Amino acid sequence: MTDRGGETDFDLLRFGNLRIALLHLDTGAIDLLGNMDVGKNINPQWAPDGRSLAFVSDRTGINNVFLYDMVDAQIYQLTNMFTGVQGITPLSPVLTWAPQADRMAFVYYEDGQYSVYSLENPRSLRRSPYRGPSAQPVVTLLQAEAPPLVSPAATTTALVGTGAASTLHATSAPASIYRSAAGFRPSALPQPAESSAAPPPVTVRALLDSVTLALPDTNEFTFRPYKVRFTADYIARPTVGYQRDNFGRGVFGGTAVALSDILGNHTVVLAGSINGRIAEAQFLGLYVNQSHRLNWASGFSQDPLYFYGGSDKTRRGDSLVSTTRIRRFVIRDLFAESSYPFSRFNRIELGVHAVNLAEATLSLLTFSDTAGHVNDQQLVQDGGPSATFVQPSIAHVHDNTLFGYVGPFAGSRSRLSVSPAFGTWQFTAGLVDYRRYLFFRPFTIAVRGLMFGRFGRDADRFPVFVGSTELIRGYTAGSIRNHECSVNGPSNSQTGCAALDQLVGSKIAVGNVELRFPLTRSLVLGFLPVGFPPIEGAVFYDIGMAWDDASTVKWSRTAGDDPVLVRTPLRSWGGSIRANVFGLLIMRFDYTKPMNRELKHSYWTISLGPTF
Template sequence: MDKLYTLFLRRNTTKYAVIIVCLLHLLVTGFEARAQYFGQNKVRYKKLNFKVYKTPHFDVYYYMKNDSLVKRLAQENEVWYTLHQKIFRDTFEKRNPVIFYNNHPDFQQSTVIEGEIGVGTGGITEGFKNRIIMPVMETHHTTRHVLGHELVHAFQYHMLLGKDSSSFENLANIPLWMVEGMAEYLSIGKKDAYTAMWMRDAYLNKDIPTVKALTSTNKYFPYRYGEAFWSFIGSTYGDTVIVPFFKNTARFGLQYGIRRTFGFDDKTLSTLWKNSIEATYKPLLKDTVQNVVGLKVIDNKNGSDMNVAPAISPDGNYLTFLSSKSLFSIDLYLADARSGRIIKKLTSKVSATHIDEFNFLESAGAWSPDSKQFAFSVFSHGRNKVVVVDVPSGKVRHTIAMGKAEQISNLSWSPNGKTIVFQGLAEGQGDLYSYNFNTKQIKQLTNDWFSDYQPSYSKDGRKIIFTSDRTTYDKGLAQDVSFNLAELDVATGAITDIKVFNGANNLNPQYSGDGKKIFFLSNRDGFRNLYSYELATGKTDRLTDYFTGISGITEFSPALSVSNNDDIVYSYYRAQKYTLYNAKATDFKSVTIDPGQTDFTAGMLPPPRAVGVDLINANLNNFLAFPRLPVDSITPAQYRAMFKMDAVKSSGIGIGINSYYGAGLSSGIQGMFSDILGQQKIYAGAAVNGQIYDFGASITYINQKSRWDKGIGLSHIPYQFGFFNQTATPTTYKNKPGYIIRNDSYFVRNFEDAVNIFTSYPISRINRVQFGLGASYNSYRTDRYRDSLVSLPSVDSTYYLGSERKKVNNSEAERALGFRLNSYSLVRTSVAFIGDNSFFGVTSPLNGYRYRIEAEYIFGTFKFFSPTIDLRKYVRVAPVTFAGRLYGTGRFGNANGLYPLYVGYPFLIRGYEGLSFYNNRAANSNAFGINQLSGSRIAVANLEIRLPFTGPEKLAQIKSGFLFTDLNLFFDAGLAWNAGDKIYLQKEPPVIGQTQQLDSNGQPVIDAGGNPVLTPVYGRTPAFSAGISMRVNVFGAFVLEPYLAIPFNRTNIKKPVFGVAFAPGW
């Protein structure tokens, strides 16, 4: 929260003050400023020195030492450009920036993109600068695919935002499945056994979505369903219709875009697509066995919809798996392998603060041979590390960084317990490595250009089976790179290729208990099934014949694990869920298959044959036939920062004219600028809200080149507040006694001109230290708006005399308000320690914790020390969250004359908002008046029970795709006091003395008898309230919280107080 200073509110028989809240500073303080109170960190663990290569159509930014890799990527850039250009019929007039990172851990530290980059993000293309940002992936196939996918987005942005009349507003017309589906189809084509598995699943479950359902719900994964849809469009109407359809949708919206392109409506198109899927897959279902082999151990009832990366212990008793069971994060669970009973959460991102994320997408862990320890890969401190956990106790035994291999996956523990083998990515090269626990030595087992993947030790430890593209990479013409099996002799390093199902993806190999067979997954017939291969004879058997398939989150995710006793645990995909089954090898019905036989008919997306112009698949099938850019045409260039706009936001313009207040203007604009790598950023904002005096502006520069964030900001911000004062002066009017009533509305503007220097050091994703130094000059301007009336009580008449507005001296406002409005200067120094491991729901945090401990010293006109302690904890007990907060701040020293702190804001305690006192005409009708809520020190305690009410199906009680709300029960407590005040724990504050009442001119008030009028002095009492509220996320722009509160200290209030807060849940 911002630390807000507000005016002291007071009322006596002739005057009362009202706060006019102006949040102009929120419009001009920059995009990031409001997020710095809390928020998790994107830590840059190392400084990357980028270089540049230029090709005809691209500026390639890189820092890797593997120059041959960079040039090969630059060549593939140009090949993809050639392919996509034939579809889009568009050319890049300027070279398009492509920024490569050495691996995914480095990619997650990127400054190019704001916010967190998750494990599942393979690449990003942003629109303002049309930058492609991506890491080198673990396999050549995935790197090539992601590059082709992201370049489609670059063409999409260039087409819509370049020479065309479309703009960013038009992008909102295009649903995500169209954008991502096109990128998938243009970079993969019709032959995609993985997406075909999803479509067969949709057919099998009678859940083929309509175009409307694809657009209006988040049930259907946009990449897979979008790819299948575009395959249908291209194969049915020709690839030449793809771009016109896309552009029509951008211009006119989806409904009219369909009608304009095809001549019929979306319902007809949906029916045609559904018919195509059914006609393609119905014949394949007849000869397929649907009985799932084995015992269902983990499903969506005891786990979640996503239960992946299974690993069974060598003795077959235990099972580990990664699951989204806890809703907010992927966690590692331990279960009984036979019953599926969840024993415990082995480790969690929430509790294990040294873990930034689990490497869950395409990796599985490994059991020690005694089934007592478990090793797995995590993201930690800017790289992948191996974490070894003692299973019985849950304690971490080892956390190991694997040398130059900064990205690691797919572990296997040797039978003697001394070593772990894994796939490591170093300088864009995916090889096999081993780590010896005794010697602490890392050994590189393979060292070549090929992608070696998913290693697994034999039961005697002499061999390692793995999957590799060494027999397929660049051997054919197509863009896809298939994987075959290979076996490594640990002693000699000799590699034997296992020739089986050439051209298929043969993945996840595991030795049988006796070491004579290899169990593996293959898509050799377009399906994804389990196979066995006898090492001695080459005999190959199909063990399952599933219509959907055995799969993890991606095609390359591990989905199979085998114990020493041939217990086979696998992940079965059905109804968009991943369910784990446990079966004995003997439970499967074996069918011998010719190892040289493949048929990918079932892996083709509907319809199986293209009727129209088939440019995309023809080009993809001849990917390597396109000429490569000569290496000497890839030229080095000097890196230039090239500051350009990243984003701009406007609040629009509003003009109002009032005879009383005059003309007013409301408008605001924000802009963000950065260099090409996002290492230097400028945030600028300007706004006006009222008259010309209410103009505010700020500009902030942030440097993110190193681990330290450094910045400087300049700002001019007007804060408004106001109060009302009424005086009655005896007079004679029309020969009758009466009073001249003057209703004076004072609008006071506090102008703050400030310069701030700040820096922060992120210790981890959770913790950081912030330092600040700033100086400000504050001045005031007071405008008085006066209505004059004559009241004649004897004849019950009131006459309006007129109105005026004028600038008045601050001294007049001081007399009316009760404290001085002198200009003042402040210099601030601060240091803060911040932690944030919270998980946000739709309107507020629902799990984890936050804290901020800050010390601020202010000197200048005033001189005081201001500490802040803010502690917050969120405990999720589904379906609710128990949330608690302790907050306190204060001023210790000379702060007399500076307006006090106020504890009655609804984001602190509800039921005591300043306006509610006057709306109820009861500011001081009991001893607990509004003055009880202001002081030089405040303390707050809050408890809430939060229930996600409407929103995402897995989170909220009522499913909604557009209305996101939380229902909350709350108890608030707050106290404001000054140095020397006595505090009493009772409902109403006691009278502890008296003081003389002063009039608006600061003079003592005398009664008719000539005696001074005395007013009571009260002790300080904490304020308590309880009630119910509903927070509403308003289209992601802000959070609105209407509430009903029972303010227990306001005994004169007989009904709950209604109020509205504008802030996310604390």
């Protein structure tokens, strides 16, 4: 194969199509074979007698096998494929010719697979020399002026543009028309002798002259209603276990199943897990309907939550009783959600939740003797208050962002929502979240403003912590508790530490600004065929605060202000590195310097998940 020819110019770095050429080993001369000016001509294979060679060419628009005769210098088409004789790459070898067996094998791409076919004596498929396709005439049939296909008198009508040999012999019976490469003919007439040359391809423009001929009768179609049949999309690996010791026994396990129909309009999700007691089992049953523009879902969920409630030791006679208390909340939620898109970027969401929250205190009593040997254990459950409320919600969502490897880099996102609650607990939750991404290649300026709060009689029942790495970096609970909670907090403290109290409230406000830029575009290990996606860096500034109805909000705290009651904005700045780990997860490494802590040392945090 070579790109030699008149179209190749090495000075302009312009190269022609691939051709077949002969290299004379004795003189070093190169002779280009004729009729190679069209298409890509590759993979030449000599015939057993050396008087011809086979090759693959896409001169017809599809890769086919051709034969070049060295005697008459003509090309003959041997195959006429639908998808093509081709391999994985455009120049992959796909053809071979066994010299002794006179058998040819080639690769044919069909149904998404590469199949190998063989031909005995392939030269027997040779017909007339190949001629390139000629321009097809444009034929227009005007319905008002077209002669009838059926006439009471036997006539011969020639169709304009189909050639003189194409005639229609009309009869009094219904006519069936066959369209061939040569033109139209009644199906009752015998097929004319076919030419040995391969027929030229039919273009879409040439087919437009007969789009209304011989259409099927729609009255004969059978219409049946679509029936929804669910099949499994995936099944999470189930786990089943049993445990027993000297103080009791229990079972644990869980699985998840997702089902959908063939169109993906209906989805059912069932998931559950148990760890000891059925009353504390985790369960989710969900049905999603996406068959119309209004998408909706309904289901039921149960989730247990556990919180440490303290411990103590008492003496009962000769036994020492150690008591560990755990507060348990079981949240049962019957819900319905819907989403209606106004466009690709804007939608409205409606929903309603009927929630029951049951509280209990689990006390684990451990009895031991004076020597410290455990004699017995008991689990005592004390029922607590139960609350039930109904919470409708409405939200407007906008999102036209473009995502990169670790998060969005262009566009904007916003969400405005209101959700009041009625019942045992009464409150109203509101959210305003706006994010903007300004892309200046290769930099992105990301800005976020967020305000969330609960208002009403029971707003303080759901405190929110603002010190997570998703909101304000540099104020994580672990860092503050280890360095700034060495003494007991004031009597009105919620957490026992005044530094943590300023991060907890029924309302929060957060602002973030980031300058994002690529650190590496392509990282490839030299000794392993492994490439890592680009790594992103960022410089950020965070500001935010949390407060409740009893708090006093100030821009800065003065001497003598109670840190629990007086809330001021908390600020931090630093740098960040983000990486997408093979598409499995996104890791973020933040080096943050807090500006409103007693200990203002910078420190590292590691987080998982995309950026805001």
